[in-house]
Amino acid sequence: xxxxxxxxxxxxxxxxxxxxxxxxxxxxxxxxxxxxxxxxxxxxxxxxxxxxxxxxxxxxxxxxxxxxxxxxxxxxxxxxxxxxxxxxxxxxxxxxxxxxxxxxxxxxxxxxxxxxxxxxxxxxxxxxxxxxxxxxxxxxxxxxxxxxxxxxxxxxxxxxxxxxxxxxxxxxxxxxxxxxxxxxxxxxxxxxxxxxxxxxxxxxxxxxxxxxxxxxxxxxxxxxxxxxxxxxxxxxxxxxxxxxxxxxxxxxxx
Amino acid sequence: xxxxxxxxxxxxxxxxxxxxxxxxxxxxxxxxxxxxxxxxxxxxxxxxxxxxxxxxxxxxxxxxxxxxxxxxxxxxxxxxxxxxxxxxxxxxxxxxxxxxxxxxxxxxxxxxxxxxxxxxxxxxxxxxxxxxxxxxxxxxxxxxxxxxxxxxxxxxxxxxxxxxxxxxxxxxxxxxxxxxxxxxxxxxxxxxxxxxxxxxxxxxxxxxxxxxxxxxxxxxxxxxxxxxxxxxxxxxxxxxxxxxxxxxxxxxxx
DNA sequence: GATTTTAAGACTTATATAAGAGTTAGGCCA
DNA sequence: TGGCCTAACTCTTATATAAGTCTTAAAATC
Numbered sequence: 001x002x003x004x005x006x007x008x009x010x011x012x013x014x015x016x017x018x019x020x021x022x023x024x025x026x027x028x029x030x031x032x033x034x035x036x037x038x039x040x041x042x043x044x045x046x047x048x049x050x051x052x053x054x055x056x057x058x059x060x061x062x063x064x065x066x067x068x069x070x071x072x073x074x075x076x077x078x079x080x081x082x083x084x085x086x087x088x089x090x091x092x093x094x095x096x097x098x099x100x101x102x103x104x105x106x107x108x109x110x111x112x113x114x115x116x117x118x119x120x121x122x123x124x125x126x127x128x129x130x131x132x133x134x135x136x137x138x139x140x141x142x143x144x145x146x147x148x149x150x151x152x153x154x155x156x157x158x159x160x161x162x163x164x165x166x167x168x169x170x171x172x173x174x175x176x177x178x179x180x181x182x183x184x185x186x187x188x189x190x191x192x193x194x195x196x197x198x199x200x201x202x203x204x205x206x207x208x209x210x211x212x213x214x215x216x217x218x219x220x221x222x223x224x225x226x227x228x229x230x231x232x233x234x235x236x237x238x239x240x241x242x243x244x245x246x247x248x249x250x251x252x253x254x
Numbered sequence: 255x256x257x258x259x260x261x262x263x264x265x266x267x268x269x270x271x272x273x274x275x276x277x278x279x280x281x282x283x284x285x286x287x288x289x290x291x292x293x294x295x296x297x298x299x300x301x302x303x304x305x306x307x308x309x310x311x312x313x314x315x316x317x318x319x320x321x322x323x324x325x326x327x328x329x330x331x332x333x334x335x336x337x338x339x340x341x342x343x344x345x346x347x348x349x350x351x352x353x354x355x356x357x358x359x360x361x362x363x364x365x366x367x368x369x370x371x372x373x374x375x376x377x378x379x380x381x382x383x384x385x386x387x388x389x390x391x392x393x394x395x396x397x398x399x400x401x402x403x404x405x406x407x408x409x410x411x412x413x414x415x416x417x418x419x420x421x422x423x424x425x426x427x428x429x430x431x432x433x434x435x436x437x438x439x440x441x442x443x444x445x446x447x448x449x450x451x452x453x454x455x456x457x458x459x460x461x462x463x464x465x466x467x468x469x470x471x472x473x474x475x476x477x478x479x480x481x482x483x484x485x486x487x488x489x490x491x492x493x494x495x496x497x498x499x500x501x502x503x504x505x506x507x508x
Numbered sequence: 509g510a511t512t513t514t515a516a517g518a519c520t521t522a523t524a525t526a527a528g529a530g531t532t533a534g535g536c537c538a
Numbered sequence: 539t540g541g542c543c544t545a546a547c548t549c550t551t552a553t554a555t556a557a558g559t560c561t562t563a564a565a566a567t568c
Contacts, residue, residue: 023551080521219455219473221453221475248452253451302546315526335531336548
């Protein structure tokens, strides 16, 4: 442990000698590394700014600048007087952060979910490519239907690499929780950090239509989301088909 | 001018005496005010951090913290060794910032535009409500069709309050530039700062279909955007209907 | 004697200031 | 024309002080 810190000091000293990369960035990278490597798990408190500053032989303000950027990136959460914590998916912000469907009055509610199926299969070419898997790797494929205001509104197909979510397919087959990202975090140690979404308008298939109680051919909003970890590794592919007769997808462009 | 600065110092001193609001926030608000009031126009350089610090009787670091937050909000742009500038819509970031349609290969190109019509009319109830106008206020209504890869892909209807964009309807009727936000900024002194977008899947009307070369009833992605100024005032309503057969709407959730 | 209230202290993050190190653009000179 | 110098910026780091939070133990109350 002490040796570990010594090594770190050495590394910092060396890269500092090289000159170019600012101290606070090196510290930032080091903090990210310690989070991704699991030294600090989501929800854990990390050492105080002063402790880190002592450990790394820099001033508190320098550590602070590194932490500030990680707070802006949603990696850490600060609470004055308490400490700094690794961000989790169990607080309100995180729960709603990746969900963009809003009802016509503008209010956002999390939908209930009913799992239709949960099985293993080889990844399709497209799935393998989007998840960076070798072709024909095994994936878990979950299908569920989600209700908003007691109306079936969204059909979701979720693709996960079996390599990462091995026993999810077997153990929890049909009683999956509503908020999957919390499950990934607590059960599999995988924290979703950001996502890329591709939206298209598509026509409802016969199956879509019967599940959602619409006419076949009705326009649906298709959202194809690739969810990534802090390290940028894609770990979930999720394709949602939404009826937008009473809801819409909300996006704020800052 | 000097009196103005003196007044500002006094205001700061007073609100500082009250105690609660941090100095850097007061400075931030003051900087925003000076931008919105037009003392500094988009593209202008603002006084250096040290000059502002002297003017306000605070240290450079405090001014810096205020400016940093405004840079994060896309209000200001910093260039090391040069100075700090009011953000404009003429750089790459701004041009692509509000445009989310990407072709299937993932590359983003700005579409060409052809104006179909440009006329004045009284605002509909919905338009008046979304733009915060008194009912039946006059608006300019622009309709245009936009090509991507030489294919008509997007039908746009743009609603602007005549009160703000008075002579736009007459003077420039049919030769509007492609990038409107730059025009708003340079010709009307209105800078779009953020936007709220509501996305739905809809069926193409006969007119949509003939303009886009599709079958009537084909699914289209409808994007209803309300664009707001720095002060949060809605100034443009834009409804786009997009064919998503070869393109999609890209959103990154951080 | 048991329970609640209060106040001090030891933490934490938040804010403000200052000094020196990088960057950039433009002028000067060979 | 091409290279060097310098002035005017921002960027990085460090330090001091303020403000918020929790623990603990003494004091007050039942």
